[in-house]
Amino acid sequence: MVDKKTKDWSGCPVRFGMSQFGDKWSFLIIRDLMFKGRQYYHEFIDAGEGISTNILASRLADLENNGIITKRRDPQKGSRYLYRLTKKGVDLMPMMLAMIDWSEKYDSGTEVPKRFIDQLRNNPDQLQQEIIENLSN
Amino acid sequence: MVDKKTKDWSGCPVRFGMSQFGDKWSFLIIRDLMFKGRQYYHEFIDAGEGISTNILASRLADLENNGIITKRRDPQKGSRYLYRLTKKGVDLMPMMLAMIDWSEKYDSGTEVPKRFIDQLRNNPDQLQQEIIENLSN
DNA sequence: ATAAAACACTTGCAAATAACAAGTTTAAAT
DNA sequence: ATTTAAACTTGTTATTTGCAAGTGTTTTAT
Known part of the structure; x- marks a missing residue:
């Protein structure tokens, strides 16, 4: 549970954000859903970050x-669930992109494709539109 | 320690960000430095979030x-230290502002001043400049 | 010059959280 | 009807956090 004690805290928007998605694993799950096309439980497990099943x-x-993702049966294969970002989840994209921009600037080892980072800096709105269109609905 | 195991991990920009500032308390400290004018140890303690001294x-x-803040003796009062954002720290502002924007949208209890959020949505560059100018150098 | 106060930690310990391994449940395919 | 696959759940151990109290350094007061 992320920040259980202050779940209902309100007032500060930073603290609200932390209470909604503010831990490492939540960020990585959102990243997987938003940019990596992952949408199944086993895909998050297999992502290689080493998350435990219970976590x-x-x-x-x-x-x-928190209304950031939805969970439903996969119509194609009913034994598994399909996780998707809601509108509220997709709306985290500007924050995620700002973070990617920052990391690309300060981490020499970062592996963002050149095309991605160029478009992020020159035409972020179009980049965002393209990413959204790629999210299956 | 934030994400000790993967401190030197590189490749994914989201994970890099998490390794640099990716926990609740780091976000709140950055918020204090960036938006609240706090720069002393005791001010972070007194901020009312309940952070422990060791943490x-x-x-x-x-x-x-991680090069996000600097620490030096306060010239005015040598018994205490002065914490400041570096350029690398200030460059987290777009991410923080994106988060504030999102929270204001989804948390009815958020308390961002109307003037702040209006300016954030209409003229973010100018808002950012104003905030930077307010950070004492 | 010495003692007291302020400030920024550090340490020790109990409680909470996370990691790891193994077991359970539900639905699908055979 | 049985086996397999997928998504958890549970139990145990290790790590991290929160809390209370103590320490070291610099400033202020006497």
Whole structure:
């Protein structure tokens, strides 16, 4: 559970954000959903970040409770669930992109494709539109 | 320590960000420095978020090691230290502003001044300049 | 010059959280 | 009807956090 004690805290927008998605694993799940095309439980597990199954289940439940993702049966294969960003989740994109921009600037080892970072800096609105269109609905 | 195991991880910009400032307390310290004019240890303690002294000391050391803040003696009062954002720290502002924008949109209880949020949405560059000018150098 | 106060930590310990491994449940395919 | 796959859940151990109290350095007061 992310920031259980202050779940209902309100007033400061930074603290509100932290209470909604403010831990490492939540950020990585949102990244997977937003930029990597991952949408199944096993894809998050296999992403290679080393998240434990109980923590993944807990974070997915938190994000769902906070209205950032939805969970439903996969119509193609009913034994598994399909996780998707809601509008509220997609609206985190400017923040995620700002973070990517910053990291690309300060981490020499970052691996953002040149085309991505160029477009992020020259035409962020179009980049965002393209990413949104790529999210299956 | 924030994300000790993956301190030197590189490749993914989101994960890099998480390794540099990716926990609740680091975000709140950056918020204090960036928007609230706080720059002393005791001001972070007194901010009312309930951070423990050991955790604050640990996070300040992490942020300093990561080049996001600097620590020096206060020229006015040598018994205390002055914490400041570096350029690298100030460059987190777009991300922080994007987060504030999102929270204001989704948290009815948020308390961002109307003038701030209007300017954020209409003229973010100017808002940013004003905030930077307010940071004492 | 010495003692007291302010400030920024540091340490020790109990409580909470996360990681790891193994087991359970539900639906699908055979 | 049985087996397999997928998504958890549970139990245990390790790590991190929160809390209370103590320490070291610099400033202020006497």
